[in-house]
Amino acid sequence: MEKIAFVFSHAPHGTSFGKEGLDVILGVSSIIKKISLFFIGDGVLQILKHSKSENILARNYTSxxxxxxxxxxxxxxxxxxxxxxxxxxxxxxxxLKVNILNSYFFRIKLDDHDAIINF
Structure with a gap:
């Protein structure tokens, strides 16, 4: 595999998908050099600057x-x-410095990867 896409489609809190995805990315990055992250649906909330997770007594891993x-x-x-x-x-x-794409170009970029992993 040369290129891996990680898709974040869940909100940062309420499930462990986001934290687990981040952990996997950090582990895989030593083996695979071409990694891209895609944020869709509630996954876009993963990368908000001013997340206030302390209000729900959760650790803010998104930083x-x-x-x-x-x-x-x-x-x-x-x-x-x-x-x-x-x-x-x-x-x-x-x-993060994100590239904002409409649905069509988002899908084109995603299709350019050898593997897609959803969190």
Missing amino acids: SFRILSIYDIKNFYCCKSSLIDRGLYSHNQFI
């Missing part, structure tokens, strides 16, 4: 997404319609 650049992971994509559906319009609301 850990920032360390991905140390692992040379720089391809981050968000679905534009998912952002609009959640009232998120500004690029500066995210902890």
Whole structure:
């Protein structure tokens, strides 16, 4: 496998999908060099800057997404319609520098990968 896409489609709290996905990415990054992250649906909430997880007594692991650049992971994509559906319009609301794509181009980018893993 040369290129792996990790798709985040769940909200950051309420399930462990996001944290587990981040852990897998960090582990796989030592083996696979071409990794991309895709955020769709409630998954776009994973990368909000001003997450207030302490209000629900949860640990804020989402800030850990920032360390991905140390692992040379720089391809981050968000679905534009998912952002609009959640009232998120500004690029500066995210902890990562994301490429915002409409549904068509989002799918084209996703199809360019050898494996797709959903969290």
